[in-house]
Amino acid sequence: MRALLCLSLVPFAAMPLSxxxxxxxxxxPSTPWNADYGEGRCRLARIFGEGxxxxxxxxxxxxxxxTFGLTVAGPAYxxxxxxxxxxxxxYEGQRPFRTAPYTGEVEGFxxxxxxxxxxxxxxxxxxxxxxxxxxxxxxDTGLADQTRFIGLLQRASEVRLMTGxxxxxxxxxxxxxxxxxxxxxxxAAAHLTATRAARWTNQDxxxxxxxxNYPRSALGAGQQGIVRMRVIIDEAGAVERCTLLxxxxxxxxxxxxxxxxxxxxxxxxLDASGQPMRSFMSTSxxxxxxx
Numbered sequence: 001m002r003a004l005l006c007l008s009l010v011p012f013a014a015m016p017l018s019x020x021x022x023x024x025x026x027x028x029p030s031t032p033w034n035a036d037y038g039e040g041r042c043r044l045a046r047i048f049g050e051g052x053x054x055x056x057x058x059x060x061x062x063x064x065x066x067t068f069g070l071t072v073a074g075p076a077y078x079x080x081x082x083x084x085x086x087x088x089x090x091y092e093g094q095r096p097f098r099t100a101p102y103t104g105e106v107e108g109f110x111x112x113x114x115x116x117x118x119x120x121x122x123x124x125x126x127x128x129x130x131x132x133x134x135x136x137x138x139x140d141t142g143l144a145d146q147t148r149f150i151g152l153l154q155r156a157s158e159v160r161l162m163t164g165x166x167x168x169x170x171x172x173x174x175x176x177x178x179x180x181x182x183x184x185x186x187x188a189a190a191h192l193t194a195t196r197a198a199r200w201t202n203q204d205x206x207x208x209x210x211x212x213n214y215p216r217s218a219l220g221a222g223q224q225g226i227v228r229m230r231v232i233i234d235e236a237g238a239v240e241r242c243t244l245l246x247x248x249x250x251x252x253x254x255x256x257x258x259x260x261x262x263x264x265x266x267x268x269x270l271d272a273s274g275q276p277m278r279s280f281m282s283t284s285x286x287x288x289x290x291x
Contacts (some may be wrong), residue, residue, distance in 0.1 A: 004235035010185055014084045024158040033169055035176075039183075040230070040245045042176035044169050048161045049074065056109045059169070060246065062228050063282040064177040064188075065120050067227075072150060073112035076159040077103075080113050080152070087153035090120060091146055094152065100171060102226060102286070109161065113152060116226045120144060124179040136181070136191045141235050143171040186278050196270040198233045198279045202263070209260040214287060217254065220247065227285045235276040237266040244268055257285055 041062045048055040055074030062069070079080040080086070082103040087096035099115070106112035120143045145167035148159040181188035188266040200206075240257035269279035 024153075024160045026149070027053070027074075027076065027158045027161055028162050029164075030085070032053070037176050037179075039065070040180075040243065041228075042180060044173060046163070051164050054109065055161060056106060058113075059140075059164070059166075059173070061173050061177050062136060062230065063180060063280065064174070064191075065282075066121070066137050066139060067117040068139065070115040070150070070174070071106065071112050072119045072152065072159075072161060073106035074107035075110060077111045077113050080111060080154050080156070084154055086113070086120070087151075087158070088115075089151045089153075091148040096151070101152075114226065116228070120147065125167070135194050136178075136188070138174040138177075139170040140189060141167040141170045179244050181280070182232075184280060186232065186280055190271050190277055191269075192281065193272040194269055194277070194279075194284065195272060195274060196267075198237070198269045198281060199267040200264060200281070201237075201267060202265050206264045209263075211255045211283065213256050213260065227257065227287065229255075229257055229261070229285055230280060230282045231261055231264070233266050233268060233279050233281065235268050235278060237268045237276075239264050239266075240278070255285060255287070 027048040029046055029048050030050050034045045036043040036045055044059045044175075046057045047180055048057060053075065055072065055076060058069070060069035060071070080101075080103055081277040083100045086099050086101055088099050089096035101115075102114045104114060122142065145165040147163060147166045149162045151160040171177050178188045181191065207240055228245045230243045230245075231239050234240045239261050242261045244255050244258060266281075268276035271277045
């Protein structure tokens with residue numbers, strides 16, 4: 001068993017599609033977008049299909065950034081396997097990305113396919129040792145307008161939720177995440193012109209502790225899942241507050257990661273004039289049993 005700390009986007013490698021694959025299953029939307037802005041995250045939700053063919057799409061953000069969480073669920077995904085090779089793409093002709101998503105039950109919709117970090121940028125690979133950007137990068141609404149569907153392909157079968165362009169939807173997420181930062185007592189406007197993000201100076205040691213501590217109750221129940229962690233960092237570089245949010249439904253997955261984060265040390269973020277300021281760090285922890 002292990003916990004994987006996802007400090008950046010999991011790299012997606014481009015992969016070709018075989019011409020032998022069957023014609024994609026295309027499912028049209030049956031509702032408009034619904035905005036569900038909770039205390040700890042911003043979510044856009046939409047239903048596709050009708051009756052027994054109803055499918056769900058969640059697009060989530062837990063703070064500003066160029067990546068987002070993605071959950072799709074419904075009968076078309078019943079045969080999708082956990083952590084199996086899956087192709088992901090957003091428009092016709094795009095070379096799909098090779099991914100290995102999580103799967104789990106989504107109440108009322110059956111099997112769900114779950115990503116904690118997704119990027120629309122074709123061919124982009126974020127490295128785990130790459131420094132976080134000093135300012136808060138928003139979702140790229142221009143790139144989002146190129147989207148035509150959320151397409152997932154596994155075992156020679158592709159399912160497409162026909163979203164159409166996502167520019168307006170992503171613009172709403174950008175507004176919401178800026179508001180989230182302010183609600184944490186962190187100055188979102190100051191982060192737009194920051195000259196340095198907070199730097200985690202003892203990352204390796206703390207990450208090892210997090211990875212070694214799989215929640216016992218979840219392990220005993222065979223539960224796996226993804227937890228989102230957010231820490232507020234004060235002007236001196238100390239962790240002021242740590243918050244955990246379950247991304248997947250796992251009632252026994254009570255992560256002890258915040259206990260380990262008490263030992264985390266940072267060089268503080270710097271504002272436009274080079275002065276230390278309060279900031280935050282957000283990341284995902286994937287708990288999985290086995291390799």
